[in-house]
Amino acid sequence: MASKKNLVSNESIKGFIFDIKRFAVHDGPGIRTTIFFKGCPLHCLWCHNPEGIDRRPELLLRSARCARCHACVKACPKNALSPGADGDPVTVDRSLCDRCGACVDACAYGALEIAGRQTTVADLVAEAERDRVFFESSGGGVTLSGGEPLAQPEFSLALLEALKVRGLAAALDTSGAVEGDILDRAADLADLILYDLKTMDEAVHRRFVKTGNARILENLRRLNRRGRAVRVRIPLAAGVNDGEENIDASIRFLKTLASVRRVDLLKYHRGGEEKYRNLGRAADFEIFEPPSDGRMEDIRRAFAEAGFNVSIGG
Numbered sequence: 001m002a003s004k005k006n007l008v009s010n011e012s013i014k015g016f017i018f019d020i021k022r023f024a025v026h027d028g029p030g031i032r033t034t035i036f037f038k039g040c041p042l043h044c045l046w047c048h049n050p051e052g053i054d055r056r057p058e059l060l061l062r063s064a065r066c067a068r069c070h071a072c073v074k075a076c077p078k079n080a081l082s083p084g085a086d087g088d089p090v091t092v093d094r095s096l097c098d099r100c101g102a103c104v105d106a107c108a109y110g111a112l113e114i115a116g117r118q119t120t121v122a123d124l125v126a127e128a129e130r131d132r133v134f135f136e137s138s139g140g141g142v143t144l145s146g147g148e149p150l151a152q153p154e155f156s157l158a159l160l161e162a163l164k165v166r167g168l169a170a171a172l173d174t175s176g177a178v179e180g181d182i183l184d185r186a187a188d189l190a191d192l193i194l195y196d197l198k199t200m201d202e203a204v205h206r207r208f209v210k211t212g213n214a215r216i217l218e219n220l221r222r223l224n225r226r227g228r229a230v231r232v233r234i235p236l237a238a239g240v241n242d243g244e245e246n247i248d249a250s251i252r253f254l255k256t257l258a259s260v261r262r263v264d265l266l267k268y269h270r271g272g273e274e275k276y277r278n279l280g281r282a283a284d285f286e287i288f289e290p291p292s293d294g295r296m297e298d299i300r301r302a303f304a305e306a307g308f309n310v311s312i313g314g
């Protein structure tokens, strides 16, 4: 267990997050506080938290809320904002924006927001302590999610350590696209690993996630060798990874890993679409179709018949 001395020095470590969700029930067992870390090495075309990809804070512009008052245009010290043509909502030149937030303060309509803020381990622990009673009564705890928490290794490891010292349960939600030794250290501190598995097919992975899957698969084997409890989460999109071949390959692979205790099948949804637009990155988002309810049930049954504790949804 980490010493109190280490804890004191580590609690001042800073990092970037973009959200904290209290009373979450889909990010591990019981009632949870989920902390969303900024920064992710992957670029999944269906990502529903695109504000988690870039490590730095980013400006979100919700054009539908813009009242065309142009208070933000006057407030911007970089001349990054311009009135829209023909009475359209304001536009932002992101090459000029330094993410200072002055326009957010100037906007009375909630059309602008900076996604992401710097915080400390101490602040996050204090946030988690608010719900200790709910964690203890429900078997819940804190979930580190994102983005990829381990893309800020010093920060996330210090948080996991601080939670452990206080007896607060922690789950790590990871893409697995991280350094193996960092994952080892995190896994030893976390009570549960939620591990995303997109597809077994390297070419499909490169097409839809923008990186290969070799390290992700190897890191899952690595966690298994370490004997850490893993819950695998598979996001499913029709025509991408819901076919027989990928499902069979996933089942064959996961059956070799004794530490995989449960599989969650997550049906694709378009929750990220508007966020991509608000971030000025609409071109990075690709629209897919969710598998039908019948196909989801077929996949669930295939995992169940292979002996997995499996459910649809988190």
Ligand code: SF4
Pocket: 065, 066, 067, 068, 069, 070, 071, 072, 073, 090, 106, 107, 108, 109, 110, 111, 112
């Ligand atoms: S301050 Fe807000 S409402 Fe006014 S123009 Fe800017 S974004 Fe639109």
Ligand code: SF4
Pocket: 059, 075, 076, 077, 078, 079, 080, 081, 092, 096, 097, 098, 099, 100, 101, 102, 103, 104
């Ligand atoms: S965040 Fe700052 S630089 Fe960027 S548009 Fe707003 S006021 Fe201008």
